[in-house]
Amino acid sequence: MTSRYVGWWYLPVTILSAGLLAWVPVLHAAGVLSRRRLYWWTLAYAAAAVASVAAGSAGAAIALVTIIAGSVHQLRLRRERIAAASAPPPAEDPAVARALAARARRQQARELAARDPLLAKELHIGRPDLPGDYDDGGLVELNTAPAETLARRLGLDPAQAQSIVDARASFGGAFSAVDDVFAATELPLDTWDLIRDRAIILG
Structure with missing residues (x-):
């Protein structure tokens, strides 16, 4: 897979699930980028998904905020992954x-x-x-x-x-x-x- 296709599925998962699965791409990026703080973001998106289901009529607003925030976040994570995939390998000692x-x-x-x-x-x-x-x-x-x-x-x-x-x-x-x-x-x-x-x- 070429670098431009890295993380291509992040936004579709978030948007098509109405924000309920926004935590999945972030969890994946946390593992690939080895970045511990992204696991906390994963918990935050998962909590937002639970809240959107449990909040009744206010759930749609929570879901919309999750979709927007998650999409912006995942676009940045995808750019970081593309940059990492495109970087030349470190020179051997x-x-x-x-x-x-x-x-x-x-x-x-x-x-x-x-x-x-x-x-x-x-x-x-x-x-x-x-x-x-x-x-x-x-x-x-x-x-x-x-x-x-x-x-x-x-x-x-x-x-x-x-x-x-x-x-x-x-x-x-x-x-x-x-x-x-x-x-x-x-x-x-x-x-x-x-x-x-x-x-x-x-x-």
């Missing part, structure tokens, strides 16, 4: 864009490694300490990367990184899965998510 791009590259590198482990090793995926120009998005290979690389890419201190190097020796020199590192070391729990996101095992 460059830092967020870079982080998402790196995440996508890590996923692509993992998929490549799963298809062709030998090629992954030739490209030095997870080994930024070795020469190469393949961008793996920041992966680190747990079985072969030196402690300094583990510390830098996994956000660990030198002692924690060294504990990974020491632990992989107890696994015959190689972990078989990323989660093996958690069983073999005493790394803090708050490091686990980042390690799972950045670590890779190439065999």
Whole structure:
């Protein structure tokens, strides 16, 4: 739906219901615009609808006032909704864009490694300490990367990184899965998510 059709039904609902349903468009706008004070207006229009039914002969006057006031109010709300729908989306934060791009590259590198482990090793995926120009998005290979690389890419201190190097020796020199590192070391729990996101095992 184009922006010019946004809220097109507001006035017809109010006018055709003789003001009894004037509260419906306002309630809808309150949810769409996330504006709390519009919920109070919704209650006011609903109260006016009840009053117009209960007031007998004076009900017609109340209904007329409700239709006029509601129509003016809803025209303004509709203009606000059209303006919001027509506004360009906010520019993405460059830092967020870079982080998402790196995440996508890590996923692509993992998929490549799963298809062709030998090629992954030739490209030095997870080994930024070795020469190469393949961008793996920041992966680190747990079985072969030196402690300094583990510390830098996994956000660990030198002692924690060294504990990974020491632990992989107890696994015959190689972990078989990323989660093996958690069983073999005493790394803090708050490091686990980042390690799972950045670590890779190439065999």
